[in-house]
Amino acid sequence: MSTENQVVIGFVGLGVMGGAMCRNMALKHAGGVVAFDTNDHAFHVLDGTKTRRAASLEDLAGEADIVFLSLPGGPAVEAVTLGPQGLAGGVRRPKVIVDLSTTTVASAREVGAALAARDIAFADAPVARTREAAQRGELSIMVGADAALFGRIEPLLRYIGTDVTHCGAIGCGQVVKLINNALVFEHTVALAEMMVLGERAGVDPGTLLDAVSKGSGDSFVLRNHGRKSMLPRQFPEKSFPPEYVLKDIGYVLELAGQTGVATRITELAHRYYSATAQQGYSGRYFPAVIELIARDAELVPQGAQP
Structure with missing residues (x-):
């Protein structure tokens, strides 16, 4: 794993919560940040930050080491990670995918297993609290991951949350x-x-x-x-x-x-x-x-x- 200053963060999903979380990461992370969303207007929340806009998921996967997702639910997470043009489908793949969305427990475990088969580590890390808390970087984050992966991603989750709890294996965050x-x-x-x-x-x-x-x-x-x-x-x-x-x-x-x-x-x-x-x-x-x-x-x- 690269040092934190060299890690490139990818972020997919710039909605009400995702946009605020990505902005905090862009302002606090010493390394690069690249983001993707299908809504052109969503990128306004990143004005004034160093974030590069990715042209596609493949473009983002080609650069990012760790990708964070903030999506509407399990089907969207599965499509973004495992779909034909998804993060795991290209020649270069991220080392880690962290899902900040709320999904079913079964979906989190199925996605984690499918990504593991592609040599991509996965954590479910859904967030709680309000939009204002997201803007302040004061979310509560509940993480499902093995202990080693939790140790790797916790410092990055601290960019967006004041309370980060390791709840157990994949799915336990959900x-x-x-x-x-x-x-x-x-x-x-x-x-x-x-x-x-x-x-x-x-x-x-x-x-x-x-x-x-x-x-x-x-x-x-x-x-x-x-x-x-x-x-x-x-x-x-x-x-x-x-x-x-x-x-x-x-x-x-x-x-x-x-x-x-x-x-x-x-x-x-x-x-x-x-x-x-x-x-x-x-x-x-x-x-x-x-x-x-x-x-x-x-x-x-x-x-x-x-």
């Missing part, structure tokens, strides 16, 4: 990330119900959050989703919509089925967010679930598609 997300989504529904209940019983929602935040009911969800979104009833587009929630919950339910665990609370949350997507809040920030609760909307029947 297990922890999916559980983290499920808890956030479930807690958001629970908080929304209690905010509506409190208001109907005569307590101002702001007063409720102030009081609860001083007791054992305080939480990340209360301080962030509750105060910043549900209290002012602001649910912007181009944030994290219910469709993304349903994707992640679907991954959790798939894992639960594979492991034989009954996840009834997660199933109920799926129904809430299905209703949110169907009843006027598609594409809007997912804490809009409070609006469904406030108007006593009917939930999507269990097992129905959003």
Whole structure:
């Protein structure tokens, strides 16, 4: 492995989170950085950095030693890594691929095995926290990799995260990330119900959050989703919509089925967010679930598609 100053970082996927992460890497890494995205406008986030724009995945693979991915889900990761024009298909291949996306556990393990057969090391390293945390380089990163690879990539992950946890072998990063997300989504529904209940019983929602935040009911969800979104009833587009929630919950339910665990609370949350997507809040920030609760909307029947 080259010294850190000689390592060229590749980055694929410059969306809301990926663009911020790539920018931090470009500003902090002593070596070269090359990026690829199919959206021309996505590269504006890298203005003022040393990042070179790759013309294709093959171009990026021809230069980068370690490639980071920030993509919509497992199918995109598989296409970018293993597809006909993917990172593993050219004459020169990166030594390491690190997936920062959220995928199924099975997908992470299948991609890792397929890349290993091509002599490419792989780690799943999904990220948590907000877009603002990504911009500040303060994400929480949950890594699935063998110990040796974790030691190699941890310093680079520190460019984008303040908390980097080695969760176990390939796939274990996704297990922890999916559980983290499920808890956030479930807690958001629970908080929304209690905010509506409190208001109907005569307590101002702001007063409720102030009081609860001083007791054992305080939480990340209360301080962030509750105060910043549900209290002012602001649910912007181009944030994290219910469709993304349903994707992640679907991954959790798939894992639960594979492991034989009954996840009834997660199933109920799926129904809430299905209703949110169907009843006027598609594409809007997912804490809009409070609006469904406030108007006593009917939930999507269990097992129905959003």
